[in-house]
Amino acid sequence: MQSPEVVLTVPAESSFVSLVRTATAAISAQADFTLDALDDLQLAVAEACALVIADTPAGADLTVGFQVLGGQVRVDLAAASVSGRPVGTGTFAWTVLTALVDRVRTDVRDGVLHIELFAHGVGPVDP
């Protein structure tokens, strides 16, 4: 099953992270994620939000795109970056992200920092 991308745009402030988490849970449930996998993805998304938000100029938006691809969910978090640098792979945050999801990608394109997370649900996948 490949769903259309769902895009959520919120102010890049920590008080809106819970909204992104809630959306993450709903999308993961749609993709038949187990609770373990769902919680892990939520934690990863919260961590990625914190990373992105820490590097945004005041008043910026955080855009989060969700897509279900087979038993996988892809989450793409993006916001304007002040530093113009992607997330350092030697950081604790990076360890956390890579432990929680299958794959993490980060880069800066046109001044926008992206963190892309790929996770699978470990649940039963429709034959």
Added chain:
Amino acid sequence: MTGSTPRSGGWSGQDRARERDLFSRLAVLAEDDPQRREVRDELVTMHLALVHHLAHRFRDRGEPHDDLVQVGTIGLIKAVDRFDPDRGVEFSTYATPTVLGEIKRHFRDKGWSVRVPRRLQELRMSITRATGELTQELGRSPTVKELALQLELTEEDVLEALDAAQSYSALSIDGTGGAGSEDDGAALVDTLGADDSALEHVEYRETLRPLLAALPQRERHIVLLRFFHNKTQSQIAEEVGVSQMHVSRLLGKALATLRGAMGPDA
């Protein structure tokens, strides 16, 4: 009141004499006398059963028993410090309201009983139960769909309850460091090295080590298991003896603490 506490049942005359003796010694020992601590510790240990008994009364409120015992013990310590044996009141009678007060304050501080509707609290508890059962049965944690089927609920209901559990955890992050965290922190520094060879290969371990050490013991243990030993939340839940949902909350809380302490560039 005396008849309802566990100590009257299990206590011998010897225990009572010992208790009297300890309290009279406590009364004369100076604040900074090292013996004072020993006497106080023994009195606290002697009455831990009372705390367990009182914490048990709150067993259906969705808080882990251990947490309630922890806050209840703070009440017990306060009671030991304030008790005056010359008043002619049994210590357990004197301590009960103080211990209960701390436990109730814990619920109030968490904002749990106030902010989360009763229906969601109950839902959360049945989800915790069903998650445990299904994890046993399936050999992995259940999906939202499976939980909904088992509990005869809609998937939206299950999601809503999971979400409520999380907003509850968000509240507790803002609260104080958690009961007993100071003591935990001190003891931890000693155990950290032994506990984790997995940290050896982490390049920023020198930054991470003191921060991990400052986490309450259980949170630190869970963080290490999840991120450095790659255990699943369900496996950790089983190992640590709490629910998967609780592991998830503790992980979220620990990460928020670490994130705050370390900053984005660490």
